[in-house]
Amino acid sequence: xxxxxxxxxxxxxxxxxxxxxxxxxxxxxxxxxxxxxxxxxxxxxxxxxxxxxxxxxxxxxxxxxxxxxxxxxxxxxxxxxxxxxxxxxxxxxxxxxxxxxxxxxxxxxxxxxxxxxxxxxxxxxxxxxxxxxxxxxxxxxxxxxxxxxxxxxxxxxxxxxxxxxxxxxxxxxxxxxxxxxxxxxxxxxxxxxxxxxxxxxxxxxxxxxxxxxxxxxxxxxx
Numbered sequence: 326x327x328x329x330x331x332x333x334x335x336x337x338x339x340x341x342x343x344x345x346x347x348x349x350x351x352x353x354x355x356x357x358x359x360x361x362x363x364x365x366x367x368x369x370x371x372x373x374x375x376x377x378x379x380x381x382x383x384x385x386x387x388x389x390x391x392x393x394x395x396x397x398x399x400x401x402x403x404x405x406x407x408x409x410x411x412x413x414x415x416x417x418x419x420x421x422x423x424x425x426x427x428x429x430x431x432x433x434x435x436x437x438x439x440x441x442x443x444x445x446x447x448x449x450x451x452x453x454x455x456x457x458x459x460x461x462x463x464x465x466x467x468x469x470x471x472x473x474x475x476x477x478x479x480x481x482x483x484x485x486x487x488x489x490x491x492x493x494x495x496x497x498x499x500x501x502x503x504x505x506x507x508x509x510x511x512x513x514x515x516x517x518x519x520x521x522x523x524x525x526x527x528x529x530x531x532x533x534x535x536x537x538x539x540x541x542x543x544x545x546x547x
Contacts, residue, residue, distance in 0.1 A: 327372060332385060332425040334418075340389035342426055343369050345376035353544030354433035356426045356457070357384040358419075358440030358447045360515070361407030363395040367520050371439070378537060380544075381433035385426040387411075390418050399521050411443050419447045420454055427457065435544040439536060442515060445481075446470065452479045458543035460536045463514050465489040471501040479505045480539045482532045484512040484525075508535060 327345035334340055343364050357372045359365075364384045375382035388395040388410050395410065397403040411419075427436045437458040440448030445464025452459040456476035461467065463483055479502065483495050498507050510516060510528035517529045 327369060327376070330429070332422070332429055334390075334421055334425050338390065340422060340425070341386040341393070342429065343372055343384040343386075344430070345369075345372040345382045347376050347379045347381060349379070351381045351433040352379040353540065354381045354383070354427065354430035354436045355540065355544075356423050356430075356436065356438040356451070357382055358423065358438055358444030358451075359384060359387060360442040360444055360518075361411050362397040362399065362403060363388055363407070365396045365398070367518055368441075370519075371441075375439075380540065381430045383426045383430050385422045387414060387419055387422050390414055390422070399518075407443075416447065416450060420450050423447065423451050423457075424455055427455070437540055437544050440464070441517065449475070449479060452477045458539070460539055462517055462532070463487055463490060465514070468494060468497060471497060475502070475505070478539070478543055480535065481505065481507045482517075482535075483507070483509045484514055484516050484528070485509050486512060487514040489514055506535075506539070508532065 327343050331339040332342050359368045364386050372382035372384045438448045438451040439460040441462045445461040446466040448459040448461045451457045452475040453473035458477045460480045512525035512528035513523045515523040516525040
């Protein structure tokens with residue numbers, strides 16, 4: 326369903342992206358922000374699913390700033406490599422990549438973002454720094470940025486069994502951002518990832534329904 330393209334960033338560097346378009350008129354554009362494992366089959370499937378729902382979806386290859394073609398599975402070794410890559414990348418370049426991806430699909434209509442794990446924190450920054458309505462799935466790195474007031478609505482999804490995001494962290498989200506929608510589910514980290522043991526279908530389905538409602542509301546034509 327999708328295609329690959331290049332996105333210009335600052336200077337002369339380009340990064341890749343996976344683009345999935347709807348069959349008919351676009352309901353808006355959504356930047357899909359990867360986990361620490363690159364734009365792999367699962368992330369592409371998220372973009373394809375959004376396109377099937379009528380949105381133009383684009384998943385930028387954030388790691389192309391550092392190394393071309395990083396696409397990993399799920400193991401302790403790849404998790405360690407992914408963490409090292411996102412730490413080297415930094416949040417400033419991540420936000421820049423979101424902005425470039427959003428510009429590439431500007432003709433689709435209003436733009437939002439959805440991010441997972443590390444990408445969940447980048448999605449939060451897309452709301453605070455770029456003003457895009459955003460959905461953040463289990464962003465374990467959110468805490469340092471909760472004092473940045475969002476310029477657009479944010480919806481948060483957390484797993485109640487997620488050891489990387491204990492209840493007190495979720496409570497801090499509610500304290501700092503009481504105006505935002507914050508949901509918890511009887512699930513672990515990465516409960517939306519349907520290719521691994523942490524997938525929890527009831528939670529994933531409910532969170533996705535809420536996400537689709539969020540985008541239907543926030544990206545509707547003014």
